Amino acid sequence: MDYDQFFQTIVNSATLGSTYALIALGYTMVYGILKLLNFAHGDVFMVGAYVGFGVLTLFGGAIDPSISIWLVLLLMALAAMAACAVLGVVIERFAYRPLRDAPRIAPLISALGVSFFLSYSVQLLFGAEHRTYDSFNMAGGKLYEPAVTIGSFSISWLRVIGIVAALVLMLLLWLLVARTRIGKAMRATSIDRDAAAMMGIDIDRVIMFAFVLSGALAGAAGVLFALRTDVYPQMGFTPGLFAFTAAVIGGIGSIPGAMLGGFLLGTVEALTVTYLTQWIGIPVGLSNLVIFSLLIVFMLVRPQGILGRPDIKKV
Amino acid sequence: MTEGPRIGQDEWVARSAENIGRHPLLRAADRVPGWARLLLFVVAVALIPLITDDGYINAVVFDTLIFCLLAVGLNVVVGWGGLLDLGYIAFFGVGAYTYAILSSEKFDLHLSSLVVMAICVILGALLGLLVGLPSWRLSGDYLAIVTLFVYQIFISIVTNGHDLFGVDLTGGVNGIANLDPFDLFGIEIVVSKDGIFNSNYVYVALGVFLVVFTALYLVNHSRIGRAWRALREDTLAAELMGMPTDWLKLLAFAFGAAVASLTGSLFASLKVGVFPETFSLTLLITVYAMLILGGVGSQTGAVVGAVVVYVFLEALRDPDVSGWVFYLAALVALVLVVRPRRMIAVVLAATAVFGFVVHAIAGAIDPDWTTSAPPDADAVTRFLDAWVVIPQTPGDAKTIAYIGLIALILLATTVKGIWRWAVLVPTLYLAAFVWENVMSQQPDVTRFVLLGALLVGVMVTRPSGILGERRVEVV
Numbered sequence: 001m002d003y004d005q006f007f008q009t010i011v012n013s014a015t016l017g018s019t020y021a022l023i024a025l026g027y028t029m030v031y032g033i034l035k036l037l038n039f040a041h042g043d044v045f046m047v048g049a050y051v052g053f054g055v056l057t058l059f060g061g062a063i064d065p066s067i068s069i070w071l072v073l074l075l076m077a078l079a080a081m082a083a084c085a086v087l088g089v090v091i092e093r094f095a096y097r098p099l100r101d102a103p104r105i106a107p108l109i110s111a112l113g114v115s116f117f118l119s120y121s122v123q124l125l126f127g128a129e130h131r132t133y134d135s136f137n138m139a140g141g142k143l144y145e146p147a148v149t150i151g152s153f154s155i156s157w158l159r160v161i162g163i164v165a166a167l168v169l170m171l172l173l174w175l176l177v178a179r180t181r182i183g184k185a186m187r188a189t190s191i192d193r194d195a196a197a198m199m200g201i202d203i204d205r206v207i208m209f210a211f212v213l214s215g216a217l218a219g220a221a222g223v224l225f226a227l228r229t230d231v232y233p234q235m236g237f238t239p240g241l242f243a244f245t246a247a248v249i250g251g252i253g254s255i256p257g258a259m260l261g262g263f264l265l266g267t268v269e270a271l272t273v274t275y276l277t278q279w280i281g282i283p284v285g286l287s288n289l290v291i292f293s294l295l296i297v298f299m300l301v302r303p304q305g306i307l308g309r310p311d312i313k314k315v
Numbered sequence: 316m317t318e319g320p321r322i323g324q325d326e327w328v329a330r331s332a333e334n335i336g337r338h339p340l341l342r343a344a345d346r347v348p349g350w351a352r353l354l355l356f357v358v359a360v361a362l363i364p365l366i367t368d369d370g371y372i373n374a375v376v377f378d379t380l381i382f383c384l385l386a387v388g389l390n391v392v393v394g395w396g397g398l399l400d401l402g403y404i405a406f407f408g409v410g411a412y413t414y415a416i417l418s419s420e421k422f423d424l425h426l427s428s429l430v431v432m433a434i435c436v437i438l439g440a441l442l443g444l445l446v447g448l449p450s451w452r453l454s455g456d457y458l459a460i461v462t463l464f465v466y467q468i469f470i471s472i473v474t475n476g477h478d479l480f481g482v483d484l485t486g487g488v489n490g491i492a493n494l495d496p497f498d499l500f501g502i503e504i505v506v507s508k509d510g511i512f513n514s515n516y517v518y519v520a521l522g523v524f525l526v527v528f529t530a531l532y533l534v535n536h537s538r539i540g541r542a543w544r545a546l547r548e549d550t551l552a553a554e555l556m557g558m559p560t561d562w563l564k565l566l567a568f569a570f571g572a573a574v575a576s577l578t579g580s581l582f583a584s585l586k587v588g589v590f591p592e593t594f595s596l597t598l599l600i601t602v603y604a605m606l607i608l609g610g611v612g613s614q615t616g617a618v619v620g621a622v623v624v625y626v627f628l629e630a631l632r633d634p635d636v637s638g639w640v641f642y643l644a645a646l647v648a649l650v651l652v653v654r655p656r657r658m659i660a661v662v663l664a665a666t667a668v669f670g671f672v673v674h675a676i677a678g679a680i681d682p683d684w685t686t687s688a689p690p691d692a693d694a695v696t697r698f699l700d701a702w703v704v705i706p707q708t709p710g711d712a713k714t715i716a717y718i719g720l721i722a723l724i725l726l727a728t729t730v731k732g733i734w735r736w737a738v739l740v741p742t743l744y745l746a747a748f749v750w751e752n753v754m755s756q757q758p759d760v761t762r763f764v765l766l767g768a769l770l771v772g773v774m775v776t777r778p779s780g781i782l783g784e785r786r787v788e789v790v
Contacts, residue, residue: 090725094725095774099778102778104455105393113766113768113769114771115767116763116766121717124760124764241460241467248457248460286471292464292467292468296449296464299460300449
């Protein structure tokens, strides 16, 4: 067995998984409180990547930034988080709030419309071409230098930053939800919205806060993701779909579930791409087929996810 | 809004209360019997190829009919069954690919088109049954996501279909080309006569449409149709009434899929080839927008929505008319939103004055910010150039103006009273600015931006669409 390849796959799955987990947290928080599948979330993530790109260009690009590149990276992430938090709130206020008591299908379709609107708006303003952060030239290629070396195998700074940043954000979110007053209100709202309202919790504020958090996480995920791949208007779709699935696998509405699901899905994807295609001998292009078939089977067998509780309908 | 009937109100009372609130024109249209409306539509469409032999117009008519069929089929699953099916376009693709495989040079099979269509209907229905199976265990969002996975599986099969375990089935990204034209009992209908689109295809599509529409109408007015509606309103109650809900769900999926698959084969018979990128999510959302605008649950609504949306999208693509369409759409939006109506004139006049002032200021600060029309331009262009600021190098102004426009529109929907009038004027002017500087240059992207906005707008303001039945919840 090729251990280098195996370790590489593990690291790949952790990087991929951390991004999925960040996006999945956004899905799960909104779903937990509103029971709404926020289809536009993947596109909020895409907008985050573009905001990061804008900040990078503002400071002179990756090769010759006017201030320290590390500071630029931090500013990119913060700007993307702020912009996406605002975007999330605006979307909630105008596309979802009027439909809060409508049949379940209405906000879903509204979300599809928002998703469509965002991706095509970005295409209208910035073109359909693929852009890149040029992270290979950031800090003189420092991001691609090995940070950790174990024998013949090494992990680049890029991946370390991605994984660590995601873990820190998740820890912060965990503290926020578990320890603060508003976090408590969020948990109460997700258990029973009406009862929470009767206890004096301002539901609108809680929902807004959930969108702020989910937008900020998506923005950070967008910048982290775009360090490794291209930026283009439709980039949000596939990660968004995978992340939603990650949230479902972990148990939708459950925050640890979303983290677990994200890493699990990242692992499944990385393993499928590297190994399953080799073993079964199917072309790499068809790895999506395997992944999606597995997901359908999982959804059928255990729709409540690993850590979720089944949604029992009482009459 | 989501007011709906009051708790405890009877369905019949709600329905008649709704009728009182309906626009007189719509109420008059309600009194026309269904068959007469269908006949009117069919005759109107049939007359178009007789009036004009413009190949482009006839091709648009054909495509409109394709979209009518797709919307009517989707209406079965979403409107009647109440099941959110995001894999719908996959069935359309299956139909198109089946036609391409069975009736082209690819495998040297040249089956008769009617035989292929029959196969497509059966295949579509069977696949629909299969894809509908998850609806036994899942509902709502979960079902939507599983059907989206099915769509993804379809896409990865067709894009990688040039090497399915050594067999070249779908030609991969290059698709399948050189399809046989449609043939009716051995008589081939060539796609283009002397380079002009053969208008006979309009009649073929119209025939298929008539059959499908009537069949679905009959189904909807049968026991099955009533059962679907019961299922949509309350699955649990329907089950308690002894309806086989699981089978009804499958049946809805099968009907929708069969229509989509049939439409796919019709679509393929006209095109030179089928390619994976045709069956994009954009197409799915377009069909959804048609159904939503027309009114979920209404067959007539689906057709009206398909015609309106498709003609709108096509008109936006044509640079000669797209400007007119945009300003006309803005005016229609104004008429729908502004009350009392006499304020419309005031708002328009104020916008005109506002525009000239802004233009004068911008021109005074920097002449490069404005463009003057060539002297031989027509009056409209000259007016627009004297009114809208068109910088010679817009740069970042485009992005700022675009975001500003969205912010202003959203603001206009929240503020009340005098402030609304105050916001409306710069909003209109900024809309003209954004159109002239950003949107008119990329009509292909703009039309989808507007479609997305339309979807949200319709959902938020009038979830029942133009002709949809309002959902009645009796508690």
